[in-house]
Amino acid sequence: MNDARVLAGLIPLVVLTAPVCHAETYLTEDQAKAVLFPGETFEDVSVILNDTEIQRIEHATGVQVRDNRLHAFQTSGGGWILFDKVIGKHDFIDIALGLQPDGSVKGVEIMTYRESHGSEVRNATWRQQFVGKTDHSALKLDDDIKNISGATLSSNHITQAVRRLLRTWAVALAG
Amino acid sequence: MDNRVRRCRPLLGTYVEIAAAGPADTSTLHRCVDRAYAAIEQVHGLMSFHSTDSDLSRLNARAHLEPQQVHTWTWEVISGALALSHETNGRFDISIGATLQSLGLLPGTSPTDRSAGFRDIELLDDMRVRFHRRLSIDLGGIAKGYAVDRAIGVLAEEAGVLSHAIVNAGGDLRVWGESAPRYVEVCDPARPLEDRVRVTMPRDAVATTAHDPDSSLEVAMSAVIRPADGRALQQYGSVSVFADTCMEADALTKAVLLMPDDEAERLLHAHGACALRLPASTARNTAK
Numbered sequence: 392m393n394d395a396r397v398l399a400g401l402i403p404l405v406v407l408t409a410p411v412c413h414a415e416t417y418l419t420e421d422q423a424k425a426v427l428f429p430g431e432t433f434e435d436v437s438v439i440l441n442d443t444e445i446q447r448i449e450h451a452t453g454v455q456v457r458d459n460r461l462h463a464f465q466t467s468g469g470g471w472i473l474f475d476k477v478i479g480k481h482d483f484i485d486i487a488l489g490l491q492p493d494g495s496v497k498g499v500e501i502m503t504y505r506e507s508h509g510s511e512v513r514n515a516t517w518r519q520q521f522v523g524k525t526d527h528s529a530l531k532l533d534d535d536i537k538n539i540s541g542a543t544l545s546s547n548h549i550t551q552a553v554r555r556l557l558r559t560w561a562v563a564l565a566g
Numbered sequence: 567m568d569n570r571v572r573r574c575r576p577l578l579g580t581y582v583e584i585a586a587a588g589p590a591d592t593s594t595l596h597r598c599v600d601r602a603y604a605a606i607e608q609v610h611g612l613m614s615f616h617s618t619d620s621d622l623s624r625l626n627a628r629a630h631l632e633p634q635q636v637h638t639w640t641w642e643v644i645s646g647a648l649a650l651s652h653e654t655n656g657r658f659d660i661s662i663g664a665t666l667q668s669l670g671l672l673p674g675t676s677p678t679d680r681s682a683g684f685r686d687i688e689l690l691d692d693m694r695v696r697f698h699r700r701l702s703i704d705l706g707g708i709a710k711g712y713a714v715d716r717a718i719g720v721l722a723e724e725a726g727v728l729s730h731a732i733v734n735a736g737g738d739l740r741v742w743g744e745s746a747p748r749y750v751e752v753c754d755p756a757r758p759l760e761d762r763v764r765v766t767m768p769r770d771a772v773a774t775t776a777h778d779p780d781s782s783l784e785v786a787m788s789a790v791i792r793p794a795d796g797r798a799l800q801q802y803g804s805v806s807v808f809a810d811t812c813m814e815a816d817a818l819t820k821a822v823l824l825m826p827d828d829e830a831e832r833l834l835h836a837h838g839a840c841a842l843r844l845p846a847s848t849a850r851n852t853a854k
Contacts (some may be wrong), residue, residue, distance in 0.1 A: 395763075398822070399831045400840025402808065405749065411838075426573070427594050454800045481759060501574035501581065506759060510811075517754050517761045520845070534571070534586060539762070540737040541753030541804055543772040546576035559842040 395520045403526045412504040413537070418487065420474060424446060425499050427472055427489035432463040436471075437565060445564050454555040460530070461563055477552040482506050486549060488556050494565055499553060539549060568729055568745075571595040577606055578710055580736030581628040587745070588728035602717040602733065609713035611633060611704045612640050615663065615672050617722060624661060625695055626676065626702050633696040641693045643705055643712050643813065649819050654833065656793045657824040659684050659819050663702025663836040665796050670787055676702035686837050707790075710738045711773050711816025718742050718812075733812075740771040740812045755804040755848035756780040768840055769808040773815035775823060776804035790820050803846035809839035 395404075406430055418426060440448070440459045448456050462474040469492035477484045483505045490496035569592050569731035570778035572585040584602050586595045603654040614620045622638040629632055650658040661684045667843075679686075690696060714733045718740050720729040730743025743750055752759035773792060778801060789798040805822045809815040812838055822830040822841050834840055 394845065396827070396843045398827060398841040399834035400768055400808070402768055402840060402842055405766055407763045413576070415571050415572075425593070425783065426600075429593065430599075498578055502574065504574060504581070508774070509681055517757070521763060534749060535728075536732070537740075538732060538734055538739055538750045539753065540734075540739055540772050541755065541776050542758035542777075543580050543736040543774075546580050549576040564784050 395524070397489075403524055404524045414503060415537070418500055418502045418505045420487070422501070423474075423487035423500050423502055424466075424472055427487060428466045428468065428470060428498060430472070431466040431468050433461075433466055433472070437462045438563055440559070440563055444471050444559075448558045450553060451550075452555050454551055456555065456559075461526055461559060463560075463564060465564075468492070471564065473556050473558055473560065474502075475552060477549055479548045482544075483551065483555050486552065488553060490557075494557065494560055496553065496557070499513060499549065502548075544553050569595060571599060573599050573603075574640045575603060577603070578713060578735055580710075582736070583608060583732070583734040584717065584721075585732040586670040586728050587730050587743075588724070589831075590727040593729060598721060598728060598731075602720045602731075604714040604734070606713045608625050609639060609709060610717055612637050613643065613709040613774075615704050615706065619760055620833045622703065622705060623656055625697070629695055629697040630700040633690050633694040635692060635694045638693060639712070640714065641689065641695065643708055644687065644695060644703075645778055646688055646712075646813055647705070648684060648689065649815065650667050650821065653836070654821040654825075656684060657821040658707070659791070659793060660703045660705055660707065661687065663704040665791055666704055666706075666789060669701070669789055669798060672704060678702050707820050708813055708817045711812035711814070712773070714738050714740050714812035715769070720749060738771075738816050741767070742770070750806075750845070751806070752806050752842060754847075755844060765842065769809055769815075769838075771810065771812040771815045772806055773807050773819050774806040774813060775819040776803055776844075778804075778846045779800050790823050792824060797835050801846045804844045806842045806844075807834070807839055808841065809837055814839065 426519050445456045464472050471490040473488045485502040487500045491497050568587040570587040574583045584599045612621045620638040647660045664676045664678045677698040682701045686698040688696045714735050719732045722742050730746035732741050748767045750772050751762040753763050754775040805819045807815045807818040
């Protein structure tokens with residue numbers, strides 16, 4: 392089987408896309424604060440981690456601390472919000488982690504997702520299989536939302552980052 | 567002019583995006599989205615293989631000893647799964663937990679009766695489930711789609727506040743509302759970040775199952791198991807199924823992958839669904 396095939400129906404293939412490096416911003420910092428802690432106010436408690444703190448975090452979690460700057464706020468309700476950048480194999484993601492006053496997780500929000508990949512070269516065999524099957528008459532370019540299916544990305548490195556940040560909170564911010 | 571919000575959270579081992587648009591203010595839209603995420607977390611809590619207090623883990627531990635009562639949602643998913651297993655003569659099958667463990671795709675080991683299969687799962691009244699033999703079931707091939715349906719269900723209740731919504735859990739996607747953008751970009755299984763084709767959705771939901779040896783993507787680990795020999799299907803490219811519900815779309819992808827075209831078409835017709843097959847790069851490289 393060496394061709395794209397439609398089964399049991401007509402699926403209009405509208406247009407071929409050749410996406411460039413893609414970034415999606417879901418929330419700004421202020422929006423993340425409002426979403427995780429609606430109605431609360433925030434006090435900046437950002438710190439620079441010292442070598443001892445970094446060692447303690449790395450030793451406890453097995454995860455490398457790439458940046459010694461911790462950008463964080465305490466909320467008027469006693470909770471915390473930590474902002475961080477997580478670097479994966481193909482992506483570079485800004486996250487917001489909301490914590491309850493006791494340091495347990497309240498919520499994790501992806502703020503900006505940046506995809507990076509090496510190649511902008513269009514793959515000729517990929518395009519060839521759709522020749523004669525595309526319907527440009529239904530082309531709509533006015534929507535900037537990308538609904539993507541077929542790449543079930545793993546969020547495990549976010550889980551790992553949250554583990555690192557929980558330890559960071561315990562080491563540098565708690566009590 | 568509608569307000570719009572778009573959120574993304576790491577859930578179900580992948581990323582779950584929820585977009586909502588409507589005449590309400592953005593804080594109200596965000597609260598609707600929060601409730602939709604809560605439904606997804608609830609599905610995860612009930613059906614996770616990894617969590618010892620999920621309905622699923624309790625079934626695997628005890629349902630062969632005595633019937634176990636489960637949440638309505640768990641019961642619905644198992645019911646849908648069994649119907650599809652019977653319809654496809656086991657091409658879709660949730661009783662593959664032990665196989666997935668032996669492949670290292672799920673943690674731990676399960677002592678199971680090797681002759682046991684989906685036919686040993688019995689649904690009883692009062693939301694109870696019994697296993698006639700010791701089994702290990704995994705709902706990874708259907709629960710993500712179901713979680714999307716439940717999230718959409720929450721959003722659809724806000725018809726005065728929302729005009730449309732989209733939920734996308736790692737590529738299992740469903741739209742709601744007349745004004746919802748109804749297209750999806752389906753990835754080349756070999757180069758999912760670089761090559762995509764935009765298709766107009768003929769149904770409200772789509773799910774894609776993909777495997778290509780050339781893909782360098784860090785994907786959430788999964789496998790499609792062949793009932794004939796219990797081995798994982800390799801290098802199959804991708805299948806995207808378009809159906810009215812995301813649970814159906816999700817489950818049907820596995821069955822379609824294991825069937826020749828004519829049988830797959832009959833199955834899809836029976837569900838009012840359709841599918842797009844994309845070849846693996848290995849097959850494509852021999853194209854004229």
